[in-house]
Amino acid sequence: MRTKNESLADARRxxxxxxAKRVFRARGFHAARMEEICKEAALSPGSMYRHFSSKESIIDELVEREFDCYLALVRHYLGSAEGLAAFLRFDLELLGVLLQRTQDDISIDAWAELARNPRLMQRMAERDAQLRLEVMRALEKAQQRGLIRAEISNLSGLANxxxxxxxGLQVDFHLNPVLDQAATAAAAAELLGGYLKP
Incomplete structure (x- = not known):
């Protein structure tokens, strides 16, 4: 059981x-300053630095959390018969979940900024490789259970x-939010179902 102080520390983080996400969305990673994050969080610099030693440490935490969220989505939608059936239906609800992730995360623009930092780019590449490997393993298990076509031989390419x-859907709807979601979901369902279903 967590103590009161630990719970308060978690809440502060x-x-x-x-x-920080609000400031990064508005100002970008490079332009954002710790003072702005303190002000937005309504905390003193001393309180801020007790939890995060630098702006980069905040960014590290956000990147880790984003990839953890995407791993959870992979495990949910590809890790069970029920989840895979929902993925292959690719209805408006699923599209909404994927688009909500884009709204909740540190934004498409922010990811582009992160790519300019060699250390963060290396970390992102490592986590992305982990994510794709997780997708491939889930597809292998689904294939072994007869949930997707046995004839698909290049599961690594399929994961990509x-x-x-x-x-791509997340970027498209971020740039043009008025795109027809129903038509997009229906086409994705036809594409995925037609290719993957046994």
Whole structure:
């Protein structure tokens, strides 16, 4: 059981991370300053630095959390018969979940900024490789259970295509939010179902 002080520390970290996301969305990673995050979080610099030693340490935490969220989505939608059936239906609800992740995360623009930092880019590449490996393993298990076509031989390539499909949809709807979600979901269902279903 967590102590009162530990719970308060957790709450403060969440407060700082939420404020940082708002500041990063508005100003970008490079332009954002710790003072702005303190102000947005309504905390003193001393309180801030008790939880995060630098702006980069905040960014590290946000990147880790984003990839953890995407891993959870992979495990949910590809890790069970029920989840895979929902993925292959690819209805408006699923599209909404994927698009909500884009709204909740540190934004498409922010990811582009992160790519300019060699250390963070290396970490992102490592986590992305882990994510794709998780997708491939889930597809292998689904294939072994007869949930997707046995004839699909290049599951690594398929993992890349599924990753590109999801991230591409997120970028498209971020740039043009008035795109027809119902038509997009229906086409994705036809594409995925037609290719993957046994």
């Amino acid at each position: 969440e407060q700082i991370l939420a404020a 295509v599924l990753s590109a499909l999801v991230s």
